[in-house]
Amino acid sequence: MSTCTHLDQIEHVELPAEVAGCEECLASGDRWVHLRMCQTCGHIGCCDSSPNRHATAHFQSTGHPVVRSAEPGEDWSWCYADELMFRLRPG
Numbered sequence: 201m202s203t204c205t206h207l208d209q210i211e212h213v214e215l216p217a218e219v220a221g222c223e224e225c226l227a228s229g230d231r232w233v234h235l236r237m238c239q240t241c242g243h244i245g246c247c248d249s250s251p252n253r254h255a256t257a258h259f260q261s262t263g264h265p266v267v268r269s270a271e272p273g274e275d276w277s278w279c280y281a282d283e284l285m286f287r288l289r290p291g
């Protein structure tokens with residue numbers, strides 16, 4: 201069983217009280233499908249089902265490896281570097 205080796209880069213575990221949307225899409229007037237939060241810096245970006253894939257673009261430009269879902273009721277995390285899905289807290 202593999203484990204994410206980037207847990208020491210996680211600074212943001214909980215979502216902010218209000219998630220307005222993908223930061224880049226809001227700036228450009230584009231649409232998104234689902235939202236992801238960078239767990240290193242708190243950046244909100246859109247998922248790979250969205251036209252602009254800003255969460256992936258954020259990883260590629262910054263190297264911040266771990267995002268979590270910013271969707272209501274979802275608490276899974278995804279490491280781009282390890283290509284691994286996991287939960288930070290069980291349950």
Ligand SMILES: [Zn+2]
Pocket residue numbers: 203204205206207265279280281282
């Ligand atoms: Zn990792």
Ligand SMILES: [Zn+2]
Pocket residue numbers: 222223224225231232245246250252253254255
């Ligand atoms: Zn976006």
Ligand SMILES: [Zn+2]
Pocket residue numbers: 238239240241242243258262264
């Ligand atoms: Zn980040």
